[in-house]
Structure formats: structure tokens, C-alpha cells
Amino acid sequence: MLTNNDKITVSQTVALLITTMLATGILALPRHVANIAGSDGWLLVIFAGITAFASSLIVGALVKRFPQDTFIEYSQKVVGKAPGFFLGIILILYFIFLSAMSVRVFSEVMNAFMLINTPRGFIIGTMLITSAYLMRHGIEPIARTGEILLPVLVIPIFAMYLTALPRADFSELLPFLDTPAKTLAIGTVQTAYNFLGFEILLMVGPYMRSPERVMWALYFAMGFITLMYLFIVVIVFASIGVEDTRILMWPAMSIIRTIMAPGGVFERLDALALALWTIASFTTINGMYYAGTLAAAHLTGAREFKFLVTVFLPWVYLISIIPTNPLDTMRWTRLSGMAGLVTAVIIPAIILATSIVTKKGGSTS
Amino acid sequence: MISSRRFFQRCLLFGLAMLAFCIISACWDYRDIDRRIFVGGVGVDKSLQGGRLKISFLIPIVRAIAGGEGGGSGGGGGSGGEKPVIVEGTVADTITEGARNLALRLNRDLFFEHMRIVVIGEEVARNGLESVINPFMRQTEFNRRSRIAIVQGKAENIMGIKTIIEKLPSSYLDSLYGNASFSGKFVEGDLGDFLHQIHSFGGNALMSKMVPDTNEVNIGGGAVIKHYKLVGWLSEEEIQGINFFLGKITGGSITVDDPRGNGKCTFVILNAHRKLQLSAEEPVPEFELKVLAEGNISEATEGVSIDIEDEEIIERRVSEKIRNEILKGTTRLQDDYRVDLLRLGEFLHKYHPKLWKIYESRWEDLFPDVKISVSVTADIKNIGVTK
Numbered sequence: 001m002l003t004n005n006d007k008i009t010v011s012q013t014v015a016l017l018i019t020t021m022l023a024t025g026i027l028a029l030p031r032h033v034a035n036i037a038g039s040d041g042w043l044l045v046i047f048a049g050i051t052a053f054a055s056s057l058i059v060g061a062l063v064k065r066f067p068q069d070t071f072i073e074y075s076q077k078v079v080g081k082a083p084g085f086f087l088g089i090i091l092i093l094y095f096i097f098l099s100a101m102s103v104r105v106f107s108e109v110m111n112a113f114m115l116i117n118t119p120r121g122f123i124i125g126t127m128l129i130t131s132a133y134l135m136r137h138g139i140e141p142i143a144r145t146g147e148i149l150l151p152v153l154v155i156p157i158f159a160m161y162l163t164a165l166p167r168a169d170f171s172e173l174l175p176f177l178d179t180p181a182k183t184l185a186i187g188t189v190q191t192a193y194n195f196l197g198f199e200i201l202l203m204v205g206p207y208m209r210s211p212e213r214v215m216w217a218l219y220f221a222m223g224f225i226t227l228m229y230l231f232i233v234v235i236v237f238a239s240i241g242v243e244d245t246r247i248l249m250w251p252a253m254s255i256i257r258t259i260m261a262p263g264g265v266f267e268r269l270d271a272l273a274l275a276l277w278t279i280a281s282f283t284t285i286n287g288m289y290y291a292g293t294l295a296a297a298h299l300t301g302a303r304e305f306k307f308l309v310t311v312f313l314p315w316v317y318l319i320s321i322i323p324t325n326p327l328d329t330m331r332w333t334r335l336s337g338m339a340g341l342v343t344a345v346i347i348p349a350i351i352l353a354t355s356i357v358t359k360k361g362g363s364t365s
Numbered sequence: 366m367i368s369s370r371r372f373f374q375r376c377l378l379f380g381l382a383m384l385a386f387c388i389i390s391a392c393w394d395y396r397d398i399d400r401r402i403f404v405g406g407v408g409v410d411k412s413l414q415g416g417r418l419k420i421s422f423l424i425p426i427v428r429a430i431a432g433g434e435g436g437g438s439g440g441g442g443g444s445g446g447e448k449p450v451i452v453e454g455t456v457a458d459t460i461t462e463g464a465r466n467l468a469l470r471l472n473r474d475l476f477f478e479h480m481r482i483v484v485i486g487e488e489v490a491r492n493g494l495e496s497v498i499n500p501f502m503r504q505t506e507f508n509r510r511s512r513i514a515i516v517q518g519k520a521e522n523i524m525g526i527k528t529i530i531e532k533l534p535s536s537y538l539d540s541l542y543g544n545a546s547f548s549g550k551f552v553e554g555d556l557g558d559f560l561h562q563i564h565s566f567g568g569n570a571l572m573s574k575m576v577p578d579t580n581e582v583n584i585g586g587g588a589v590i591k592h593y594k595l596v597g598w599l600s601e602e603e604i605q606g607i608n609f610f611l612g613k614i615t616g617g618s619i620t621v622d623d624p625r626g627n628g629k630c631t632f633v634i635l636n637a638h639r640k641l642q643l644s645a646e647e648p649v650p651e652f653e654l655k656v657l658a659e660g661n662i663s664e665a666t667e668g669v670s671i672d673i674e675d676e677e678i679i680e681r682r683v684s685e686k687i688r689n690e691i692l693k694g695t696t697r698l699q700d701d702y703r704v705d706l707l708r709l710g711e712f713l714h715k716y717h718p719k720l721w722k723i724y725e726s727r728w729e730d731l732f733p734d735v736k737i738s739v740s741v742t743a744d745i746k747n748i749g750v751t752k
Contacts, residue, residue, distance in 0.1 A: 039715075113505050126384070133381065175718035240557065243564040247502070258509040258557045 006140035007209040015146040017221035020287030021197035022280050024105045027250040030236040034245040036187035040179040042233045047188040049226030052195030055345040063205035063214045071202035072298040078355045088299045094343040095292030100319035101336045106281035131285045136306045139207050153279050161235045168238035193337030199344035200291040401476040405535030408520030410486035412456045420463035421454040421524045449532045452524045460500045477506045481539040483513045486520040490595035509557035514573040515588035522577040541584045549608045549617035550601035552587040568593040571706045591704040606694030612639040621682040624675040628666035632683045635660045651736040661747040684741035691739050699733045
């Protein structure tokens with residue numbers, strides 16, 4: 001059933017997962033957790049990471065059970081043709097919607113910090129065209145791009161936020177565990193959507209050279225992302241305080257502007273930061289958008305997925321310009337969180353449960 | 366089939382190349398650097414027309430600063446001719462509107478990325494700061510590293526000073542803050558610190574105070590902001606005491622009578638540590654502050670040589686003096702201004718969250734009654750090269 005013989009290695013899978021999960025939404029994450037749990041916000045990141053990891057195991061189990069098929073095929077095998085087809089359509093819509101939202105959030109950040117007068121459509125358009133260009137070459141170049149960009153992305157991000165340490169006041173993380181357990185529990189679910197991206201494995205799974213090692217890739221990718229998010233949230237809290245974090249639209253970006261490392265060498269890191277976040281959202285869009293077109297190709301049985309990239313391009317664009325302003329974008333991204341809960345957790349869980357009960361897939365098939 | 370696809374690919378490639386040309390060559394946000402004015406400082410005053418603001422922008426003239434060095438001709442004489450800065454004032458309701466007003470008079474665009482200082486006039490501060498500080502948070506062009514201060518009198522007067530040591534008043538004002546290692550008698554901080562305080566403590570903040578003169582500015586003392594409004598000033602000694610209390614002392618000096626009683630003796634602070642503890646919870650919280658100040662004896666008039674016994678006496682006197690300063694600062698805040706700039710509420714919130722929940726709602730009424738006991742230890746590290 002594979003339309004493309006390209007295969008990706010485990011390390012490429014890890015890179016693909018990390019770069020897909022690491023999106024511009026992280027810039028708003030500190031505000032999000034500060035609003036829910038105040039100084040306990042950083043705990044939410046850990047809990048959400050664990051929750052997301054647990055749900056990603058469901059996806060991982062599906063990949064292991066059906067190492068030769070994508071979600072489109074095994075959902076039809078498990079729940080029957082028509083319902084499977086329907087689930088496939090949901091998956092495609094979801095990926096399209098998520099790519100639209102991540103490119104939109106990217107354009108919001110660009111508009112807020114650097115390209116103030118540049119029309120939003122232009123930022124979104126150029127980004128999507130670049131992505132589409134890469135995507136036409138298939139999974140292997142995308143994963144390889146992720147592999148190359150990962151160190152370029154991650155090391156400077158860590159280094160950049162480390163320069164905020166001299167003015168960090170870690171007592172801002174206190175009081176510890178002052179939030180009611182119920183708030184923490186609800187907050188965890190609300191925060192978990194920042195970890196979305198692992199569900200591309202639903203489509204990418206069979207393209208792995210060794211699908212049996214998918215769990216290892218998940219451990220590594222999810223652990224890494226959780227640590228990275230935790231690091232950024234803690235640094236933001238410690239350097240500008242919880243109360244300020246609550247009102248800043250993109251706190252993780254704003255603190256870059258307060259950073260002044262000793263000697264004034266790294267006084268202005270804005271440009272570097274925006275370049276890094278451009279890479280981060282580029283890779284996110286690649287992952288999501290590609291998974292969407294791949295799903296469509298499998299669903300329609302098309303021999304080529306390339307033309308679908310072009311077909312989807314205007315739709316992603318049109319969805320991404322629906323929100324009228326940044327506040328509206330916030331509301332829409334929350335919606336994408338809920339969509340993620342359904343598509344990345346509930347549907348795979350149902351499929352997995354049904355396949356176990358009906359003994360389909362895995363060693364029994 | 367194949368050739369048409371190749372044709373399509375070529376077209377796409379050509380299109381992308383064209384697009385790249387468009388993106389690389391220019392963009393919507395492109396501005397020539399010589400079309401820009403780098404605003405060095407912003408001053409906000411109350412205007413004579415009721416309710417409006419008079420905003421002054423401190424604008425360095427790049428030509429006058431760089432002139433002479435580049436050409437080589439004229440030398441020292443040339444630099445005297447041109448003023449290095451101009452101050453442009455305008456009346457407007459908001460700061461952004463003021464900046465736009467200037468577009469009618471200045472041919473270049475105002476650019477705030479390199480702004481070093483914001484000064485706010487006393488009258489404006491007494492009426493409330495909310496309206497003034499908002500643009501500095503909302504717009505990304507203002508950076509949170511610039512300094513902010515309240516001026517005794519009018520902010521215009523600060524903008525208009527003719528600095529002697531530095532060419533630019535803005536860099537002079539900014540670097541004044543760098544003297545925290547020489548003196549603890551002013552409030553060190555930037556816009557980011559100020560916004561942090563304002564948001565964390567419900568509109569209360571300790572801000573820098575500036576007093577203008579013709580050629581200089583005095584930054585000693587501090588301004589007390591309560592509920593976004595200026596309520597009064599703190600003297601230099603009180604500020605030094607509060608800085609000790611907050612653990613923000615990185616330098617400064619304390620002068621006491623020397624042990625023989627006929628001269629003075631100066632203790633230069635190298636660093637200071639503090640430890641704050643809650644000693645009682647009921648009926649009002651009681652706090653215990655321990656300060657350890659380390660420093661050198663840099664001067665003793667009267668020409669006495671310092672013995673080991675003298676050293677102890679000096680240490681005792683220095684710690685007594687520091688203690689007095691701290692108490693002066695705390696009583697002023699507790700009795701006169703009744704505003705918790707000692708961050709005791711924050712301390713309770715962070716380290717005793719359960720207790721804070723009880724007191725939070727009536728903290729403002731409770732704060733003046735809070736008991737604070739202070740003990741100071743001074744430690745002489747070095748006495749110089751005379752005995």
C-alpha cells in the first residue's frame with residue numbers, strides 16, 4: 001500500500017517528532033500555565049508532558065500493531081469501511097486545521113515583534129509555499145530537514161534562554177503546590193495540547209524503517225520536549241515573574257528583549273530568536289501538513305500525493321486567515337486543542353481497543 | 366506527459382525565484398537607517414491644557430555626535446558648534462499620539478528600540494501612572510531594559526539638561542544607574558523591574574527619583590508609588606535602609622564617629638546579605654531581619670591607627686548605623702505611606718502561602734502594624750595599608 005518507497009530511520013523519526021511538536025505555541029505557553037496555576041504553572045508542564053506521553057503510547061501501540069499500514073488502512077480494517085473512511089476524513093481535516101493554526105500563530109508572532117506592517121497573508125503565504133516545496137519531495141527529505149534543523153534549533157534556544165539566568169529570581173516559583181488539585185488536573189488537560197504533534201505517527205508509522213522501535217522514539221521525543229518546555233517556562237517565570245507572565249501575549253518572546261548578558265555582548269537577541277522560531281514553525285507545518293496530504297492520498301487511493309500538496313495549499317491558507325485578530329487566534333487554538341484530544345487520543349484509543357477485542361492486526365493478523 | 370511535468374516544474378522554479386527576488390529585495394517594514402530618528406528618552410508631563418499630557422522626546426543628532434571624528438577637519442572646535450541633542454515637545458492624550466504629532470514637524474520616523482530612559486513628571490505621577498505605562502508594555506518597540514524614573518518637578522527639565530561629561534543626556538542618565546556598586550542610596554532597576562513590581566503588588570512600586578539641575582541630575586532617594594499613584598518621596602538614607610532590607614545593596618558607604626571620638630571613619634560596603642524570617646504569625650505577623658554587611662575601612666580622619674579593639678567598636682557603630690537606616694526606611698513606609706514596598710506580602714505569599722491566604726485581603730491595613738526586628742552584623746574585611 002505504500003505509495004512511496006522512502007523510509008526514515010529511528011533517529012529521523014525522533015527529529016521529525018520533536019520538530020513537529022516544537023511550535024510557536026510554546027511562546028505563549030508560560031502565560032497559559034501562569035493563568036491556570038500561577039507559580040505552580042511549571043508543574044503543569046510536567047504533568048501535561050506525562051499525560052501527552054501516555055496518550056502517545058496509544059499511537060505507538062497502533063504503529064507496532066499495524067507496522068505496514070497507515071491509520072487510513074487499519075481504521076478501515078478494524079471498524080469497517082464506511083466508519084473508517086469517515087475517521088480518515090476527520091484526520092485529514094484535523095491535520096489541515098492544525099497546520100493552518102500553527103502557521104497563523106507564527107504570523108502573529110512575526111507581526112507582533114518584527115514585521116509589524118507586513119500583511120499577514122504574505123507571511124502565511126510565503127511560509128506555506130516554502131513548506132509545500134519541501135513536501136513535494138516526500139517523507140525522507142522532510143525527516144532529513146528535521147534532523148538537520150534540530151541541533152540548529154535546539155542548541156541556540158537553550159543557549160539563548162540561559163543568558164537570562166543572571167537576572168533570574170527562582171523564588172518566583174514559590175509558593176509550591178499552592179493550587180488545588182482539581183485546578184491542576186483540569187489545567188493539565190488544557191496544557192497537554194501544546195504537546196500535540198506526535199499523532200503524525202498515525203500516518204508516518206509505516207514509513208519507519210523499523211516500526212518496532214517506535215516506542216523508543218516516543219520516549220526520547222516526548223521526554224526531550226517536556227524538558228525543553230519546562231526549561232523555558234521556569235526561565236520565563238524566574239526572569240519576569242508570574243504576574244507579568246500573565247499579561248504578556250508572548251512571554252517567552254518578551255523575555256528575550258529583557259535579556260542583557262554580562263558585558264552586553266548578547267544585548268539584542270530578538271532577530272536570532274525570531275529566526276529560531278521561524279525554523280520551529282516551519283518544521284511543525286511540514287509535519288502536520290505532510291501528514292494531512294498523506295492521509296488524503298491514502299484515503300483516495302491516489303498514486304501520487306504531490307498534487308494533493310498543491311490542492312490543500314489554498315485551503316490551509318484560507319483557514320489560517322479566518323481569525324480576525326490575535327485574541328481570536330487564541331480562541332481558535334484552544335479549539336485545536338480540543339480537536340487534538342479527539343483525534344490524537346480518543347479515536348486512536350477506540351481503534352486500538354477495538355482491534356484488541358476483535359483480534360485484528362499485530363501478530364494475530 | 367514527462368515533458369509537460371518538466372515544463373510545470375520549470376515554471377514553478379521560475380515563479381519561486383521571482384518570489385525570492387521580491388522577498389529578499391524589500392519588505393513592508395523596510396526603513397532606511399538614515400530615515401530614522403533614534404529617540405533616546407521620553408519625558409511625560411502634565412500639559413497646561415487640562416487633562417492632556419505634554420510629551421518630550423530626547424533626540425540625539427547623529428551628525429553632531431559623529432562629526433569631527435570622521436572628517437578630521439575642524440577638530441575640537443567643530444564639535445562645539447552643533448548641539449548634540451534636541452528636545453521636541455508636543456501635547457497629546459497618549460504617548461503614541463504624541464509621537465505621531467511629531468510626524469508633522471520632523472522629516473524622519475521616530476524609532477524607540479534604542480530608548481534608554483523614560484522620565485515621568487511629578488504631577489502626572491500623582492494623578493496616576495496606569496495611562497502612561499501602558500504603551501511601554503503593549504508595544505514591542507519599547508524595550509524593557511530602558512530605565513524609568515519619577516522627576517521631582519517637571520520631566521522637561523531632565524530632558525533639557527546640558528550634560529558636560531557625556532555628550533548625550535540619555536546615555537548619561539542610563540549610566541547613572543550603573544553606580545549601584547558605589548552607592549546604595551538610589552533605586553536601581555529598569556522598566557522590566559518596575560512593571561514586575563506594579564503587576565505583582567497591585568500597583569505598588571518603589572521607583573527611582575530624579576532631581577534635575579542645569580548640568581546634572583541627582584538620582585538619590587526614591588519615589589513611593591501606591592495604587593499607581595505617587596504618594597511621596599524617600600530620602601537617600603531611607604532608600605539605603607530599604608535597599609539593605611531588600612538585599613539589594615551591592616556597594617556604598619557608611620560613615621561613623623571613630624573610636625576615639627574626635628574624627629570620622631568610613632566603612633565602604635563590599636557586599637551585604639540579608640535573611641528574612643517570620644518569627645510570629647499571630648495576631649499580626651512579626652518578622653526578623655538579619656543583615657550581614659562586609660566591607661573595608663577606607664578612611665579614618667584624626668590619623669589614628671586602628672587596633673583590634675577599635676575594629677570591634679567601629680563594627681558595632683557601623684551596624685548600629687545601618688540598623689537605624691533600615692528602621693528609618695521601614696517606619697517611613699509603615700507609618701507615613703502605609704504601603705508594603707518591603708515586599709513582606711510577597712515573602713508571605715512565597716514562603717508561607719497558607720498564612721498569606723488569611724491576611725491577603727486586609728494586608729494593606731495590617732502592614733503598618735507588622736513588627737519588624739532588625740539585627741545587623743558588620744564585618745570589616747580590610748583596613749587598607751596603614752595600621
